[in-house]
Amino acid sequence: MASYRVAKASEYLAVTGWGIKEIKLTKKAWIFVGQSCTVLDLTPVNYTFEVQAMSAEKLPFILPAVFTIGPRTEELASLMKYAKLMSPHDKLSNHVSELVKGVIEGETRVLAASMTMEQIFKGTKEFKQEVFDKVQLELNQFGLLIYNANVKQLVDVPGHEYFSYLGQKTQMEAANQAKIDVAEAKKKGEIGSKMRMGETLQNASKIDAETKVYSTQREGEGKKEELKVRSDVKIFENKREAEIAEANADLATKKAMWAQKARMAEVEAAKAVAIREAELQKDVETKNAMTRTAKLKAELLSKATVDYDLKVQEANWQLYQNQKAAEAALYKQEKSAEGCKAGAEASFFTRQQEADGVLYAKLKEAEGLKALAEAEGTYIRSLLKELGNNYLALRDYLMIKDGTFQKIASLNADAVRGLQPKVSVWTSGGEGGDGASNASSTAMNEVAGVYRMLPPLLKTVQDQTGMLPPAWLGCLPEPQSNGVD
Numbered sequence: 001m002a003s004y005r006v007a008k009a010s011e012y013l014a015v016t017g018w019g020i021k022e023i024k025l026t027k028k029a030w031i032f033v034g035q036s037c038t039v040l041d042l043t044p045v046n047y048t049f050e051v052q053a054m055s056a057e058k059l060p061f062i063l064p065a066v067f068t069i070g071p072r073t074e075e076l077a078s079l080m081k082y083a084k085l086m087s088p089h090d091k092l093s094n095h096v097s098e099l100v101k102g103v104i105e106g107e108t109r110v111l112a113a114s115m116t117m118e119q120i121f122k123g124t125k126e127f128k129q130e131v132f133d134k135v136q137l138e139l140n141q142f143g144l145l146i147y148n149a150n151v152k153q154l155v156d157v158p159g160h161e162y163f164s165y166l167g168q169k170t171q172m173e174a175a176n177q178a179k180i181d182v183a184e185a186k187k188k189g190e191i192g193s194k195m196r197m198g199e200t201l202q203n204a205s206k207i208d209a210e211t212k213v214y215s216t217q218r219e220g221e222g223k224k225e226e227l228k229v230r231s232d233v234k235i236f237e238n239k240r241e242a243e244i245a246e247a248n249a250d251l252a253t254k255k256a257m258w259a260q261k262a263r264m265a266e267v268e269a270a271k272a273v274a275i276r277e278a279e280l281q282k283d284v285e286t287k288n289a290m291t292r293t294a295k296l297k298a299e300l301l302s303k304a305t306v307d308y309d310l311k312v313q314e315a316n317w318q319l320y321q322n323q324k325a326a327e328a329a330l331y332k333q334e335k336s337a338e339g340c341k342a343g344a345e346a347s348f349f350t351r352q353q354e355a356d357g358v359l360y361a362k363l364k365e366a367e368g369l370k371a372l373a374e375a376e377g378t379y380i381r382s383l384l385k386e387l388g389n390n391y392l393a394l395r396d397y398l399m400i401k402d403g404t405f406q407k408i409a410s411l412n413a414d415a416v417r418g419l420q421p422k423v424s425v426w427t428s429g430g431e432g433g434d435g436a437s438n439a440s441s442t443a444m445n446e447v448a449g450v451y452r453m454l455p456p457l458l459k460t461v462q463d464q465t466g467m468l469p470p471a472w473l474g475c476l477p478e479p480q481s482n483g484v485d
Helices: 076-085 094-113 117-122 124-142 162-259 261-386 391-402 404-416 435-440 442-465
Strands: 003-006 011-017 024-026 028-031 035-041 045-054 060-071 144-151
Touching: 011 028, 011 076, 024 028, 024 076, 028 035, 035 076, 045 094, 060 076, 060 094, 060 124, 076 124, 076 144, 094 124, 124 144, 162 261, 261 391, 391 404
Parallel strands: none
Antiparallel strands: 003 028, 011 024, 011 035, 045 060, 060 144
């Protein structure tokens, strides 16, 4: 009998059997007699592994990883592969788990063997992506897809505490760096404290100096005010004394008027004269002081004006001299340059004319030599033709004509002139004896002849050149002296 089957949202129906060529994947279908229907669960499953691998330095480590793997639902071909290869087994069975684990472990170990531990540790993201890509390539043949891959922190293999030692190294480096930072901060603090103390002392010294300057200024102002007050007091006292003197004069005048009117004129005249002299003396002193002040100011002003005018005139004169000297030097340089240019042009023109004359003379000389050579060639060709093309007769004729034979004879005579040849006669003794002895020593006579020839040869060389034979060859007898011992 037939039955109608419907798959859930996360499932597919894999129908095989009668009327179906391979596998039919559908969400709903009629299942007839002779057909088999398998429900494919497309839900991804998490697989947790601890992959033990070894880096390029042959350092073992454990890589904990969690992969979320499920069928590839976007492609029908991948679903067909999954239905054929994986549907007979439960996704949570040991078979599927071992299959996925084998693929992941193989690819992870191969990749880890090509990388150093430092590269794996620092490039965890790249390492994860490499593992993800290579495992996905292997799982494509099963129609599976990696939905998520989580690579945990690397763990040491018991007996190989690489990461522990690395962590200790990092901690020690951090502790040492902290000590260095503390020392650096302490150094900066001490330096800052000393700098602050130095700045404080500098500022205190500066304030003290400013205070002294201010106090000195205040003392000067106080002394100035004191002098002004003293001057005012002195003027007031002088005025009071003048008033007192005037009052005394009036009193004396009145007393004199009261005492004796007769003497009043004399007393008034005397007092009037004294007052007038005092006033005149005062006016004279005031005028003298003003005159001296004005004279001193005029002298200083005139001296400063004269000095300024003299310096200005001297500076103007120096500037004028420098300008004239510069203009004279410039004019001299310009004239010198013009003279050098004219001299160079004249020298160039002279040399050019001389070169043209030499060239013209050389050309004329070459033309004369060419004409002479052509004439001599014509003459020699005519002589050779007259002599019947006999080159030897032509050579002898030219040598006789040029006096070549006479020159050769003269040179040979000059070469032998002054020579004083020496003739040395050497004898080797008689060669008497019978015929038998001569026949037996024929071979030795040849050798003896060579040796007999050496002494006269060496003697001749010595007489002509003064050179002696080497010691290994022999020595000549010394000449006997004619004196008597």
